[in-house]
Amino acid sequence: MANRESVDNKFGRKALQVQDAQKRILAYAVRLESETVPLEEAQGRYLAENIAATHPVPAFNRSGMDGYAVVAADTENCREGGTVWLKVVDNIPCGSVPSGAIIPGTAARIMTGAQVPDGADAVVMLEATETRELDGIPHVGIHKPIASGRNITPRGLEISEGESVLPAGRKIAAGDIAVLAAFGIPGVPVIRRPKVAVFATGSELLDVKEPLQPGKIRNSNSPMLEALVREAGGEPVMLGAIADDLDLARGKVQMALETYDLVITTGGVSVGDYDIMGDLVREEAGDMLFNKVAMRPGSVTTAAVRGGKVLLAFSGNPGACFVGFQLFARPAIANMQGAAEPFLPEWTVILGADYAKVNNYTRFVRARLEVRDGSVYAHPAVIDESSAMVTIKDSDCLIIVPPEERGLAAGTKVRVIRLP
Missing domain, CATH: 3.40.980.10 (MoaB/Mog-like domain)
Known part of the structure; x- marks a missing residue:
């Protein structure tokens, strides 16, 4: 000493x-300092500023399935086991705009993801309907009553306009790329x-x-x-x-x-x-x-x-x-790079093998994680000397051994730093 x-x-x-x-x-x-990069180059970068929704998501009332957009109150008469016949006045594929509003007694053929026309407050699934022509005009038959709001994803259900969707300091991943694309942001502010x-x-x-x-x-x-x-x-x-x-x-x-x-x-x-x-x-x-x-x-x-x-x-x-x-x-x-959390995450896991080395300083032991029977174990490297190089390639965490520990037994809970 x-x-x-x-x-x-x-x-x-x-x-x-x-x-x-x-x-x-x-x-x-x-x-x-910040810079702007194309959306396709933004993955892995850190956002320089908060990103807010430029419009609600979805931006319109969206049909949840293929079927018919109806006024739910029109189906009340189905309770007695009868069939309600509604005039089909529109056909709305995904990506199209309804030609007009739905009024009582009418319906619109609609596809999954398409914009629900004004006036309609439910979508009846295609399999629960039948069709026929009356006086040369297509009609749809509804056999069961449907509740208002059924099979419709309302405007703004996921995100409201102006709502913060990605915070500054966030590392951009694939899901974030989808969000940026959805809000029409081709140039992304990053550090x-x-x-x-x-x-x-x-x-x-x-x-x-x-x-x-x-x-x-x-x-x-x-x-x-x-x-x-x-x-x-x-x-x-x-x-x-x-x-x-x-x-x-x-x-x-x-x-x-x-x-x-x-x-x-x-x-x-x-x-x-x-x-x-x-x-x-x-x-x-x-x-x-x-x-x-x-x-x-x-x-x-x-x-x-x-x-x-x-x-x-x-x-x-x-x-x-x-x-x-x-x-x-x-x-x-x-x-x-403005990371919201610059440090690697720490986990609490179970020591997978005895560790006998004693130190006056905190030791960071290279180790390998294993999931077994629903628990996470950390197995210390057999050779964890400072000069050892080969064990680096097999390590996905560092076991933190405090100086007061005079050896650790297998089964002990330990903290680890999770490596990328």
């Missing part, structure tokens, strides 16, 4: 709780996607196309971060990998902060002799938001603000980088 405390003192590290770290980041990851610069540090990194060399590893974090940024709604700008060179990193970070909305780095934030991002952030300590978080993995996650732009420096360990992105970068990217 003494060695760790001396290292923390040397590097000015004081652990911040995860929620406090998130608040500091979101204070600077502010909503960007601009943030441009997120990503680069990695480390002299040990190889490009994905390079053959493996002794002492080297391929840069898997950058492609992962690119995918995560895109998944979060941002536009990734890949700036490659740089060697452990403080001057080079300084220049690259400064350029990125001046050009893009958010800068993410991976690697170089530990306490080693070549961890340049930690050194770079400490150069202007007044701009540092934090350089240690009370979490595992990724306690060395670091954040700073320069010129109003946030710099997020994650561990080079893939597991820590992945968890750090979900906890800090994803909410920041969502907040910059």
Whole structure:
């Protein structure tokens, strides 16, 4: 413990709780400006303003089935078992407008979804009628009385004109596209996607196309971060990998902060002799938001603000980088798009296997969800070390293990963060 405390003192590290770290980041990851995009490009974007109904839905009294639009009072005489004959004065296919009003003693042939003519207050299903001609004029016979309002969807039943239908900050999904189309909104007001610069540090990194060399590893974090940024709604700008060179990193970070909305780095934030991002952030300590978080993995996650732009420096360990992105970068990217809820959802589930690891910090354990016998279980990854990469692909949640827990038994209820 003494060695760790001396290292923390040397590097000015004081652990911040995860929620406090998130608040500091979101204070600077502010909503960007709005823009208008075509309806067909709006899916996955965040609405910039409330959308209100431009007309009621349905916009007219709508027939719920094929049949005859009638005045319900005309069918009262059917109670004695007789048949009421009504003159058919109109034929209304779906999409057509009635030629006139229905008065007592008349009816209109009507199709499902068509506009019910004025005067009619019920639709008799086709199967409950018969037809004949009287003096060359078509008539419909009704055998049973029908209540007023039956088989008619009234105007404005779903939505009234002026009613709010989609709130600002909502992430647009397929159902929302249908709503926007129904109200004739071809251009959708959304928040601009943030441009997120990503680069990695480390002299040990190889490009994905390079053959493996002794002492080297391929840069898997950058492609992962690119995918995560895109998944979060941002536009990734890949700036490659740089060697452990403080001057080079300084220049690259400064350029990125001046050009893009958010800068993410991976690697170089530990306490080693070549961890340049930690050194770079400490150069202007007044701009540092934090350089240690009370979490595992990724306690060395670091954040700073320069010129109003946030710099997020994650561990080079893939597991820590992945968890750090979900906890800090994803909410920041969502907040910059005006998301009503920037954080991933939390569920309470059942632990599917014993978890024995003990920590002084909150641990976020990669895990896999399973639905069994109507309950949701979370199975922790067998290997959840910070450096482990392969288990990321099998994880769809993070189990939250508080520091006061001294091991958890299978069957215990636990909180999880649900991953996209």
